[in-house]
Amino acid sequence: MPNVAFVAPFYLPTTLRFLEAAAGLADVRLGVVTQEPIEKAPASLRQRITAYARVDDALSAEGIHVGLRQLASDLGSVDRLLGALEDLQVPLGELRDTLGLPGMGAEAARNFRDKSRMKDVLRAHGLPCARHALIRDEGEATAFSAETGFPLIVKPPAGSGARGTFRVETPAQLRAAVAMSRPSADRPTLIEEFVAGEEHSFDAVSIGGRLMWHSINHYLPSPLEVLREPWIQWCVLLPREVDSPRYDEIRRVAPPALDALGMDTGLSHMEWFHRPDGTVAISEVGARPPGAQFVTLISHAHDFDLYRAWARLMVFDDFDPPDRPYAAGAAYLRGQGRGPVRRVAGLEEIARELGPLCVEWRLPREGQAQSASYEGEGYIIVRHPETEVVEEALGRIITRVRVELATTS
Structure with a gap:
């Protein structure tokens, strides 16, 4: 025992x-x-x-x-x-x-935690990711921008969940982002080229360094865009067609990327872009379960408990790959304005129209404090055997449910 x-x-x-x-x-x-x-x-x-x-x-x-x-x-x-x-x-x-x-040791863990080091490892292995640099002052940031052009991304090397991340499109915005990041020789800031394309995740189970199973999500829209625009209602879609040929390139790239970084046994979370020309670029990889209710989403899509499966994987090095009988999606309910929740409109209509599709929810409550996360004040998870039905349901939720905060903007 x-x-x-x-x-x-x-x-x-x-x-x-x-x-x-x-x-x-x-x-x-x-x-x-x-x-x-x-x-x-x-x-x-x-x-x-x-x-x-x-x-x-x-x-x-x-x-x-x-x-x-x-x-x-x-x-x-x-x-x-x-x-x-x-x-x-x-x-x-x-x-x-x-x-x-x-389990995973410190050196491999640092490959995942330090995003600049991560990209160094990936590029050294010929794997696609954004050009990047660690900058210690405004001068180094300006030099990088002169080499790569705009737009750029500025963020902490050990960040997660898009925290402290800025998209900059002009020299003035770059100066402002660097000033907010306050880089130094001991605490540099990561700057990288902006990658255009559809953003996805590749969530995978590995045992002893061997990739055993994966799931793919679509971000609608990207987390960075959600952070930039507080009014955006967003969602994440898990298509049932996880083996679609459209994902062939990330399936080719992901295993050597995880191997290069030192993935051992566990659940990893890779964010990646599908560029307009069909190529892919790896954004970031975490050697831990994904956040933003992704574990819950994956559980509903596969009709099993990924929380329990993760625990068994980490303790016994055991994982039974599940089938995917459903598509699933999460609509994140983001408050409009500032302050605590004043009221939530549209829930009754959604309940009448989509009730059987809704399998889990955390609904905002009157008086609830405003969330500090881009996930918002609540969420609704839907699932159905057909991906198109789930995508349509997500669209209805984010257009009809409105969370009003105490001071609307």
Whole structure:
């Protein structure tokens, strides 16, 4: 019976879903390292946790190591160490190296976490990605723009979820983005050429470095465009036709890209562009489960529980590739204006028209605080055997449901 340590710095809703999946595995003794009091976890989850350690910093290797030592009296030595957050992957890799645990080590984790290093690795292996550079001041940014031209993307090297990311189209916008990023010799900023095309994800399961299974999503529109325009209502579509020839090029490129970066065993999230000329370009890759409800979407499209499958994969190196009987999609309900939610219009109409298609939702509530994420204040997930039906349903939702915040703009 393996002893598993799960690092959950905070009891966020998605983190709890992964944690509950790990706690539900048979023949596993589970310990949790967190910054939260155990009382904040659901009672049903607390009953299935063998050991618990609360630490001051569950996002650093040092802090997590403190927690592992605290777990030892109740759990014993750790056989597997896991966590779902992007920010955890390097600290977990460092500890696996130190403790001799199986799984991705620190060097490979840094290939995924440091986006400049990632692109260096990909380009060294002849794999398509945007030209890029680490800049330490405005002068270096200007020199890069003179070489590549506009538009450009400016972002932190270790960012995720499009946080702190800017698209710049003029020298003035570049100067403003660099000023906001405040680069330095110790803390450089990543600048790269803007890649035009349709944006997708390639979410894949690997075991021992071998790609076993994948799923493909469409972003409608891209996350960067959503960030730039607060009024945009957006969605993500998982077509049922995942084996379509239109995805042949990314299926050719993705396995060597993951191999070059050092993917071991786990669920990875690759964002990529399909250019107008038919070629592809890899944007970023995370060595962790995707966010923005993608794990939930994939679960509904394949009629299985990817949260539980991820936990079993990470503990037992085991994964049973599922069929894909449905297309699925998520419509993200973004508030218009600023402040807490004042009202939500159009839900009754959508419920009448699309009720049987809606398989999961988190609806905004009156008085709910405005979200700090581009995911918005809520979501509705739909599924159907036909991709066209799902795409049409998503279009209806984002055009008819309106989340009004206290101060409309």
